[in-house]
Amino acid sequence: MSILRGYDSEVNSYLVDDYPYGFSLRCKIRYWLEYSGKLGYRFCSQTSNPKKNDIWNKPKKSTYSNISACMFLDGDNYVTYTGLTNYSNLNECLLWKELYYEGLSDIGKQKLDEWIKTKTIYEEKISNGVPWQIAGKETIIEMAKGKE
Numbered sequence: 001m002s003i004l005r006g007y008d009s010e011v012n013s014y015l016v017d018d019y020p021y022g023f024s025l026r027c028k029i030r031y032w033l034e035y036s037g038k039l040g041y042r043f044c045s046q047t048s049n050p051k052k053n054d055i056w057n058k059p060k061k062s063t064y065s066n067i068s069a070c071m072f073l074d075g076d077n078y079v080t081y082t083g084l085t086n087y088s089n090l091n092e093c094l095l096w097k098e099l100y101y102e103g104l105s106d107i108g109k110q111k112l113d114e115w116i117k118t119k120t121i122y123e124e125k126i127s128n129g130v131p132w133q134i135a136g137k138e139t140i141i142e143m144a145k146g147k148e
Contacts, residue, residue: 002073003103007032010046010059014071014079025050031079033069034061035107041069043081067093067115068108070100084112090119118143 007014013030021027028048033041046059065083074080084096093116104112121142125135 001075003100004031004071004073004079005103005105007071008035008105010044010056013046016079019047021047021050028054030056031071033071033081035105036064039064040066040085041083041108043069043071043083045079068096068100068104068112070103070108072100072103084115086115090116090123093119114143117146 004014006012009032010030013032015028015030017028019027019029027050029045031043031045034044035041042064043062044059047057048054049057062081062083065085067084067086067088069081069083071079071081082096082100084093088096093112097112097116101109101112118139122135122139125138126132130138
């Protein structure tokens with residue numbers, strides 16, 4: 001696995017020059033991770049159209065991962081990505097951090113570290129018998145105090 005870092009727009013994207021287009025044609029494809037402050041990260045790809053002098057087709061975009069995302073080359077040298085959402089448990093977050101942290105943007109690293117801290121506080125409260133509704137509220141209050 002080879003992590004791809006810093007590809008964050010159509011202009012600044014990871015380009016593959018030889019990609020299949022239909023049955024017999026070849027084109028270019030570019031990949032990047034798009035970030036929205038309110039929604040998080042999403043994986044984007046865009047192919048060129050070899051039938052129209054290689055103009056770019058409409059981009060394809062995944063659903064958002066609200067915590068963080070990382071793009072990488074898999075074992076077959078194909079571009080892929082993984083994302084982390086607020087539905088992930090603490091163990092998944094820690095393993096994900098171990099594998100993909102170096103590929104995150106500075107904002108992604110900050111959000112991930114904050115989320116792991118939040119999950120740690122919440123899961124500690126749950127393991128101490130605090131009902132999930134109360135644990136959630138108390139965790140939010142503790143995190144807000146830490147930012148002051």
